Amino acid sequence: DADVTQTPRNRITKTGKRIMLECSQTKGHDRMYWYRQDPGLGLQLIYYSFDVKDINKGEISDGYSVSRQAQAKFSLSLESAIPNQTALYFCATSENDGGGNTGELFFGEGSRLTVL
């Protein structure tokens, strides 16, 4: 089983609908991230969380919200989806800063969202 699991892997929805993308991890990491990938733009950070009580906005948080239900779970919500939110979404984890932190991000396989 994958260390970082995203559900659903694919979703087609309509404008105005509420969508939740879920992420769970078995790596035991405190830090979790949601990124968005658009062709030619690389990855952009939407939200990140350093622990259950710590949630922070990234570069492109408008139109998105998140919930850190537990250390292992971090969900991304689109309250009212719009077509320009069509993208590939990645969840990632990393270790805390400090001794031994390699800075490496561990990614899920992605959730492809299409908003019609």
Next chain:
Amino acid sequence: AQSVTQPDIHITVSEGASLELRCNYSYGATPYLFWYVQSPGQGLQLLLKYFSGDTLVQGIKGFEAEFKRSQSSFNLRKPSVHWSDAAEYFCAVGALGNFNKFYFGSGTKLNVKP
């Protein structure tokens, strides 16, 4: 401003040929540099990273990268490309103590000709 530039959107090389993917960065602090690979339908996987010390770093799958501070570059190389290397490659920069602030390049898609 912090940024990462990968000037080549697509590169095609023949199997067995050498490869170099370019990455230039702009970063105010001492950079920690990464190369990730994304195979079709997969998430990103770390190839290698540079934190300090020897400027030539070795990674998985036979890849290496060289950090050149004077050129603000961190180019990825492989002496002999295999068909399985066809993927998209992303360069990223961050800083210890600020790893929430990774900056990714826009990626280079590698095609490998038989």
